[in-house]
Amino acid sequence: MPNNTSGVSQQWNSKPMIQLPTWGEPLIVFLILFASMVFTRRKHARILRPRGGYLAVPSGSGITTPTTNRPSAEDDLEAQVNPFPSEPYYKRRRICCGSIRTPATTAFSGNIHSRILNKFPFLVEMFYWILTFGFYRMTKAISQSLFSKTGIWDVAQQNGLQVMEIEKTGSLAFLFPWKEQDVQHWFMEHHQTLLTIFNRFYALVHIPGTVGFIAWYYYTAPSHSIFAIVRRTLTLTNLLAFVTFTLYPCMPPRLLPPKYGFLDSVRHDNAQSIWMSGNYVNSLAAMPSMHFGYSFCIGYTLLYHSRSFPWGRKESETWPTAFWKIWYIALGVGYPLSVLITIIATAxxxxxxxxxxxxIACLAFFCNRILLVLLPLEDFLCWTLRLEKPAPTTGEKRDSW
Structure with missing residues (x-):
């Protein structure tokens, strides 16, 4: 590869691809979520008229509850309803070495919004991912506030240059035989059309692809506990990355001054995404790469379910066919590898x-159960909203494997 770090001498000659309208990406995500709601719905549940009779709860509550409602539980954490009818109903959540009592919400399962969630339990996942996206939107404002005196742009640029210096002189320098500039220049000189495809891939696949994976895995995972491990890992990976974005703003290579040898092919190619632009999008969040973080978690999950490795699925679970085994391995390796090439080539x-x-993803996997401490907050939120959390439908369609 050429070693050109004094500036970009190549011209950007590739013709831009057709750009989606501003409503295109939200429409794609909406269609994915809507299809997920349909495929994961509880077919025999009714919204307007709940099936079954009603059973009175302890006197003085003034609330009734359907006898057919299934208890909702998160993963394998125990939630025990008070067996003494003379006392108010409650759940007992185990937190670390102790426990906490939270109000039971079974009495609210007959409410209209509870019946809607019972019909479409995937709405719960949609709510939490929208909440996570909201936290990401806050990272830019908080980071700008923290570095308001020194100037966040200058700090982010200094951190970006520091990252390149660590790659060059640090103890892990042997892991980076090619400079980022050399990789982009190679595509600039020989494969500009491919670089344009990478720009589109970077902009359009990250959010829809991750949402699509969550939707697909909610539908096909062998059990909800397995799905919850992956979901919690992705969520904790997000949260750890958000902390890093806030405390360590890092300028991506394409935004560095031209003298460092990078070309902002994203803006040259008009390849901005609605998820990558706007006042609330944090463009100074290169470290760590959540594009790769998501793809790494997805790839690991697919390799896990190929059952081709010692850490594969348990003996009690269904073996995938040869076709699906090959598919899981190919996609589990190919997707994160494609993302890795893309994020470097596009600078x-x-x-x-x-x-x-x-x-960070590995740390999140081993520590994912720490998020279970938030379950009491969920209990109080559901109680405040007079809402019963539905039992998930994950694992009810094992034939899809």
């Missing part, structure tokens, strides 16, 4: 960014 990330993302 959206440094080599160290995906390495940090993989490390």
């Amino acid at each position: 959206n990330h440094y080599w160290l960014d995906p390495l940090a993302a993989a490390g």
Whole structure:
């Protein structure tokens, strides 16, 4: 690969691809979520007229509850309803070495919004991912406030240059045989059309692809506990990355001054995404790369279900056919590898960014159960909204494997 770091001498000659209208990406995500609601719905549940009779709860509550409602439980964490009818109903959540009592919400399962959720339980997942996206939107404002005196742009640029210096002189320098500039220049000189495809891939696949995976896995996972591990891992990966974005703003290579040898092919190619632009999008969040972090988690999950490795599925679970085994391996390796090439070739990330993302994802996997401490908050929220959390439908369609 050429070693050109004094500036970009190549011309951007590739013709831009057709750009989606501003409503295109939200429509794609909406269609994915809507289809997920339909496929994961509880077919025999009714919204207007709940099936079954009603059973009175302890006197003084003034609330009735359907006898046919299934208890909702998150993963394998126990939620025990008070067996003494003379006392108010409650759940007992185990938190670390102790426990906490939270109000039971079974009495609210006859409410209209509870029946809607019971019909479409995937709405719960949609709510939490929208909430996570909201937290991401806050990282830019908080980071700007923290670095208002020194100037966040200058701090982010300094951090970006620091990352490149670590790659060059640090103890892990042997992991980065090619400079980011050399990779982009190789595509600029020989494969500009491919670089345009990478720009579109980077902009359009990240959010719809991740949402699509969550929807697909909610439908096909062998059990909800397995799905919940993956979901919690992705969520904790997000939260850890958000903290890093806020405290360590890092400018991506394409936004560095031209003298460092990068070309902002994203803006040259008009390849901006609605998820990558706007006042609330944090463009100074190169470290770690969540594009690679998501793809790493997805790829690991697919490799896990190929059952081709010692850490594969348990003996009690269904073996995938040869076709699905090959498919899981090909996609489990190919997807994160494609994302890795894309984020470097488009100068959206440094080599160290995906390495940090993989490390954070592994940490999130081993610590994912820490998010269970938030279940009492969910109980109180449901009680405040007079809402009964539905039992998930994950695992009811095992034939799809």
